[in-house]
Amino acid sequence: MDIEGLRLYLKEEHEYQNASKEVFLNKIEGIFEELQKSGDSSLMVFPGACCNSECNPELARTGYRFIGDVSRNFFDLRFIIEPKDNDQVIDITEIFKCNYFLTNEDTGELGEHYEVFIFKDEEIDFPKTPEYLIHVNKAIRAQSELASMSNKSSGWEEAVNWLLRHKSTYEYICENDDFTEVLSWTKFKFNYQDLGEVIEVFQMLAQFEILEFSRLNREENEEKLMSGILKIEEILNHSLLFFHRKIEIDESGYYWNFGSEFNLRGGLISEVGKWMDDWFYPTQKMLVEKYFALTEAELDRIVEFNEVPEFERRFDILTTHIDIRKKALENGEWIPFYLGSKAQIQS
Structure with missing residues (x-):
């Protein structure tokens, strides 16, 4: 054929x-x-x-x-x-x-x-208004631009400028698509949303008092450390992408991996990535180990009945264990510290 x-x-x-x-x-x-x-x-x-x-x-x-x-x-x-x-x-x-x-x-x-x-809008009977045709063509061109970044390292400014250039197209799609069908612009919509969320999270992290918290003594300032870790986890939860992935590093430095789309480098990523590796993740792990709120048997039982592969990762987050402990206290229960030393915690 x-x-x-x-x-x-x-x-x-x-x-x-x-x-x-x-x-x-x-x-x-x-x-x-x-x-x-x-x-x-x-x-x-x-x-x-x-x-x-x-x-x-x-x-x-x-x-x-x-x-x-x-x-x-x-x-x-x-x-x-x-x-x-x-x-x-x-x-x-x-x-x-x-x-x-x-x-x-x-x-x-x-x-x-x-x-x-x-795609649904490629079917013959799909109604195509002049305004729709303008914006779907813009979305396809924008997606093509993004695809040109595929398998290469794209700069922070390049990504930010791409978001600015195509903001009006994204806003039109959000206003005129109920997302019950997969259309020609759907991939652009979700890629724009994902990239925008990642950029926003890095900007929020950059505004955090990085130096102030990095200088805290881990032994003497636990309350302040907990406050900082919980705030950062709240920022990271702004995008589900940060629940499934972390900033990565190779011989060229820190980058955010968008899978098959592209790697985002430069800008705030290098600064935030180094700080996360040097301070946030070690401090988070230390506090999670102390405040881990489930026994090994309880953790195994919860994971056994949940089929989502990434489900266990929520137990690497301090917020999860503080919430469990708060609910236990409300019920008059006290949970011992360092249960995490006996449970399986992902590194």
Whole structure:
């Protein structure tokens, strides 16, 4: 299967996965590009059928699995074909992805499953006002700018300027999207939100009395230390990203890792990152060990019934244990210190 061959067979008058011919072909072309990046030069084709009887039951169930010859990455499509001109010509009236596909024969080991994903606003019947078109195009361009930072270290000022440039687009999206559907601008919206939160948290941390608390004697100023740690934890809780990640360091210095998007360096990150490593994390760990409010058995029981992988990390936070102790005191209970020395605490 190739794009030009499909272009000849597909008709403008038909919808393909509720989208126009051109939109659908662009999605397929995007998958081809990913396959080529993985080293594939051709596709192996295996016929089969959809095994979900509730998925478009009125249509034919036949389709094909396309597998890259090197990566073994694959995608599945159902084809709805009608004969024309006494069966001499075929008309592909519909093509759509299939998530319940079984091939007629064993295809061997498979790689990553690619999905032909059509955004809701790419569907033919989605209402597109002139104002919407302006802002969705701005969002797509902004996301492209962000993608250009991918796999490289982006400066603090570059990120701050990106937020300023695209603030009006973000605000328009927030006012006009109920987020019940995934649209073309959804990725931009969440990336803008995440980056904005991270920048704001670093700015809030930079305003904290870093030097004042760093000079405190850990043995003699426990009350002040606790106050500082609890305030910083409150700042970090401003963004869930800080619950799942920490500032990282490599040979080039401190950075914030946005995963596949980019690494954010410079600006406040170096200053705050060093202070967090030198003072905050060691002091937090010291206080958590003393005020840890759960026995090993209690911790195991709580974790056992919670399937969220990061759930245990909340017990590395001083706020969690102070809250537990406050509730215990309200009930007339006293919790001994240093229960954390017997429980499993993440470093």
